Amino acid sequence: MFQHTFIGLDVHGVSVVGCALNPVTGELVRMAMDSDPVVVLDWVRRFEPPVKAVYESGPTGYVLARHLREAGIGCVVAASSKLLCAPGDYPEDFVVPGFCRFAFALLVFVGSYSG
Secondary structure: OOOOEEEEEEEOOOEEEEEEEOOOOOOEEEEEEEOOHHHHHHHHOOOOOOEEEEEEOOOOOOHHHHHHHHOOOEEEEEOHHHOOOOHHHOOOOOOOOHHHHHHHHHHHHHHHHOO
16 A cells, blocks of 8 residues: 655746645645745645655756755656656646646556555
8 A cells, every 4th residue: 555645746937836646545635836945845744754746857957856855755857758748638628737647657656666
């Protein structure tokens, strides 16, 4: 059984939208927040550890990943070129936004290597 909360983050210069997935209960929690790493870390810490986070690489760099890692939060920065779908592959009104798909993908990845 999974013992993690998986968080997908949609990171932009001025804002971040997070989606936390609890695989035990199936609960999804979404939150829009400022892009300040301290604000994002405060939101991530609301979830019971251990927590794993992921976001797509881009112009915002690795500042957030470093900040989360220094606080003991596992964070993966996904290479855009390695993602399973291109940005235009889903309609705008798709039920699960991209950042939530990141959380699901992290769940699958960790689950396949957790043994």
